[in-house]
Amino acid sequence: MALICRLAYIQVIEKDYLSNEADKRSLRIIQSISHRGNISDRNGEELAISVPAYAIWVDPKRVMKTYAFTEKQWQESKEVSHRSGKVTYNKKKFYSSKRWSALAEVLNYDLKKLAKIVSKPHARFVYLKRQVNDPIVKYIKKLKISGIASQLESHRFYPTGEINANILGFTDLDAQGIEGLEKTYNSYLQGVNGKKRVRKDRDGNVIANLQIISKKKEAGNLQLSIDQRIQALAYSEIKRAVKMNDAMSGSLVLLDVNTGEVYAMVNYPSFNPNDRSQYQAYKSRNRAIADTFEPGSSVKPFVIASALIYGKTTVDEIIDTSPGWMHIGGRIVRDGHNMGKLNLASILKKSSNVGISKLALRLGSDKLERTLAKFGFGNDTGIYLIGESMGNLPIRHNWSDFEVATMSFGYGFSATTLQLAKAYAILGSGGIKYPVSILKNSNPVTGERVISKKLAYKLVEMLEGVTQKGGTATKAHIDGYRVAGKTGTSRKADSGGYGDDYVAIFAGLAPVSNPRFAMVVMINDPAGDHYYAGDVAAPVFSTVMKSALLLSHISPDAVDLNYTLLESL
Template structure:
């Protein structure tokens, strides 16, 4: 038995020696070489990355984790002088699609989409290529809520290699919430800003509008775009795989807050001005109209209405001609509204005096072979009656006493032919011819507003100078607390004399009885001028009324222009004067200006005594 065990042990030891001999064979050497080679390669690779290209891994990590985040700055608000909002920015979203993601999510390829498109074109119907995609009610729901056709949505997805396309912009948050609930692959949204105009068409011509990227493209929005826009902030951050920010690396761009604008416009007066202007244009079937209200002591624009207009909240109404700010862009021959300026010029250059009586008989006169006439023979009349009756003969005789350069200089001093300085885009300077030689007939016709052109705002500025006692204040559309001293362009006593003379226009026998306002004295002048056309003057008219109130101590200058009124009632006293009356009355009452009465009014006669 012992011998058998011993024998077995010897056999096991021999087998063990054989196994040990097999382990130390060439295979061990091969494995060792392979392991060593792999180790050398790994060490070499690590050395290469760490020594030769140490930034490689950092760059690769940054590609996967570094992101730039935006901090959106909403466009600044625009308000009137009392803080009422005229333009505001509200949060909105842009809905966009990643066509490639949609195809991948629904197992489509370009060949299938193209085959579908060919079939659609052949049959004229939408043939669906994958039930998984088209039988779902979610995609038709998306198309419906975004107000786009399902066929158009398919065309967007069919674009080869496309990764981004807008479906709709300026979408409200409730719509975004609805789309999120659909849980559609490849559909995403991004925050942007939507511009809203609470007053709609009333201020559209002044405020203007922005494009879809919140950039001002018209009006005040464009003029003050940089101030209103501000600057979005940008930060470089590190995110984890779930999109959470784990580290803020640096500020790429500082966030700059947008500025808010306070306009000089009084929305209460503006609303009345627009309503009355619109009503007059429609009643008289006119082409257009404009109206300006100025504070004569500060140069602030309290109202600037235009018609036609449009609602900037409904871009489908947008037409360029409706957006034009006609008060500063459209020029016309001002007609008899410049006659008070001619009287002021004659007084300033001492070619007449306030008590002079001028003979206008027989109601017409030949000048340079052409005839100037009045509506009837007015006989001998003083300067106040020249303005009250709007005598072409009387004002022509005054103009002929002046040298052409003197009358031109007076018109220029009152702002005709010059930029008003309001700083709005698109303003026209009008036309004030400057030349050395003038015929007597040209000088005469210029004295009653022909041969020169002006805008509604320019005439309002000229009358504001008269109302402020001959001082010119810089015009502004922005609210100001410090209007400055103003520049004296004509003597104070002459300006007050002319204003006093203009009071007769709305009195019995004057050309604008309909301009009167109960409880207030007004000073104004009508102007009805033919429109020039090729070869002369046509049958269309421009009706203008310019005036000041209260005449005892003027606060507002208002000019109303109605372009091409139709019918027999085209004279300014019938067309423009009633608009002036309504708007001026509202402006005076809303500004708490006391009525003129015998006990409280500070009369022009008292002012004249002080000025002298």
């Protein structure tokens, strides 16, 4: 009768209380981890992936309770240095079990530091180490230390290392993007963890799935427009050029002129995002979109385009540049030597400052500014990456004649490597401006016409002479392909005007008969014996562009050099 009464009491009167107590000990909410999405190149090669990892944590209160190690004993184990006043823990007075020494060793902890962490009797959760691999977790489980546990998380790994670091950026320990594409598309790549209520046994094993609290949302994957084969070669070449010429930095951008897709975007210096110990802020900057410079003579084609658009010259006009210099507003604009009478193509081929200045003075500042703005200078490129600079295209009403002249050969305003590449892509596309994209375009894109197809191809044809005999960039020549381009070697501004440091730029297109790619190479402050763009930047262009054309299966077009684009229209 006593047993029956007790059973009735438990099942009827104390039913809810005992059920609640049981639930407290067995019901748990666990997360279903949604790993961060992957980033791949246009061909599916992985550039950023998430791999399983673990965090090791400790419940100090449970440790103190399990091992009956009181706060008083902790106080007794303390040793205070009379000189420094620092508090330390005597190794001999720490837990006598060798398990703690083994734990400290595998986590690369000093035993005194580990003792300090677990000496917080009121704390319930403290991280010991994060981003730990599976073998270490298995080893720690074998130690069977009460209060030490692990939880699943993910580790971000970048297979290409420093090659794409400036573009991809990186994540923090909580898998949140803090630089580059990882930050720009953080919410898309992140996903949402799911939650469910389960019942566990005393050993922590799930014995019943009770309720789904929130469903897991899978993270999205990004496919970039980058071609990793070209990207890797481009990085190797820009790194080599910077080191060989003892330069401060360098960047390169390769665009598909018909879609605006970025096939390569590299910078040096860079860093390995898998090794955060070598991280330095200046190495993480995506210089191709963030660093601005005065583009020098690389803008001369756009000045000629403006003069032709507004009827200030004709394709066949001959301009006398003798005696190789001219006075403008009490100051002098000069060429390297007296080039005599030049047509428009020869002004580009020989990079005559006098010839281009005469055209700019006919235009005036308003028309010249308007044309440069149409080609994208002073505006964003549409790539939507964090840290992009719009450069500086000053708009004002009172320009002196000398300022207008210097603007015509690339001084007085600034641009980024990407902006300049986009401007040349407009020429290659037949005068159409496409928004720049770092993501692979799955659908055809529409652009905005800037200049006529006939004028755009005529300018490309003129620029071909720059890479031929007598031009300023013969080292940009590619066997089997017709190449068009323009050099730019501009002095860097300092507090007193312009110093003796230079920026070497080569911007170009290939193949001339049917342009596919536009590329800009920028070498910042080459300090070797050669600092002109034709010697420093043009060879990089030749090597990378040749590989891009071959890898993209573009047919050679240099069989008939008398063939012109205008004849094909």
